[in-house]
Amino acid sequence: MYHLLKGLHEYLTRKDEFSVIIIGLDGAGKTTLLEKIKTMYNDTPGLPPDKIAPTVGQNIGKIALPSAVLQFWDLGGQRGIRTIWPKYYGDCHAVVYVVDAVDHERLSEGWEVFDAVLSAPQILGVPLLLLANKQDRSGSLSVAEIRNNYEVWYQHKIESARRRQGSELDNEQRRERIASLDVMGLSALEGTGVRAIVDWVFIRVQNSKRRDESS
Ligand SMILES: Nc1nc2c(ncn2[C@@H]2O[C@H](COP(=O)(O)OP(=O)(O)OP(=O)(O)O)[C@@H](O)[C@H]2O)c(=O)[nH]1
Numbered sequence: 116m117y118h119l120l121k122g123l124h125e126y127l128t129r130k131d132e133f134s135v136i137i138i139g140l141d142g143a144g145k146t147t148l149l150e151k152i153k154t155m156y157n158d159t160p161g162l163p164p165d166k167i168a169p170t171v172g173q174n175i176g177k178i179a180l181p182s183a184v185l186q187f188w189d190l191g192g193q194r195g196i197r198t199i200w201p202k203y204y205g206d207c208h209a210v211v212y213v214v215d216a217v218d219h220e221r222l223s224e225g226w227e228v229f230d231a232v233l234s235a236p237q238i239l240g241v242p243l244l245l246l247a248n249k250q251d252r253s254g255s256l257s258v259a260e261i262r263n264n265y266e267v268w269y270q271h272k273i274e275s276a277r278r279r280q281g282s283e284l285d286n287e288q289r290r291e292r293i294a295s296l297d298v299m300g301l302s303a304l305e306g307t308g309v310r311a312i313v314d315w316v317f318i319r320v321q322n323s324k325r326r327d328e329s330s
């Protein structure tokens with residue numbers, strides 16, 4: 116009887132676990148975000164910002180919400196490390212792409228990388244969130260400016276590809292994805308915007324196509 120009740124209790128209180136990858140250029144603030152999420156949601160606080168070094172490989176953080184567990188994978192963003200990202204695409208339930216909204220000079224490099232992420236077939240149906248980080252700093256681009264900057268970059272890319280012939284880039288799926296792209300602002304350092312991001316992830320992974328595939 117005990118085992119039956121225990122089994123029933125475990126079944127009723129079972130929490131689905133979802134994997135979320137956090138990617139973006141080096142220095143965008145991915146680890147700062149992960150550690151802030153840990154601090155805000157766990158009893159054991161994450162690392163303070165001054166103890167965070169550039170990521171060589173990955174960092175992992177887990178948080179338990181009332182009805183789900185989110186496992187975050189913060190992947191190093193340095194050029195040589197980005198090659199590991201696709202290894203995580205097959206198993207993730209959501210993708211969070213972080214942009215440094217202050218570093219105007221590296222925005223196009225960030226879009227090049229983001230564009231490759233968008234076109235990865237393994238994550239076509241997976242919820243994707245674009246984050247404009249460092250909103251606490253003066254000179255940071257707003258959410259609307261970041262979205263616009265990406266759209267302008269993308270149009271430019273399509274036009275130059277067309278000029279070079281072949282409009283292969285301008286595919287329907289990609290355009291739909293960009294049109295429905297969610298962009299949110301935050302300060303990973305101060306924690307503003309972080310709860311809204313976790314809520315977004317929580318809601319979107321529940322409805323993720325991949326969830327149905329894996330259950
Ligand atoms: N002002 C400000 N600085 C931030 C914020 N988020 C991160 N930083 C700073 O940006 C720098 C890089 O942050 P990291 O979290 O290490 O960046 P990362 O994206 O993990 O970089 P890699 O591990 O190399 O891929 C650090 O000096 C952080 O303190 C933010 O919201 N505001």
Ligand SMILES: [Mg+2]
Pocket residue numbers: 145146147168169170189190191192
């Ligand atoms: Mg890092």
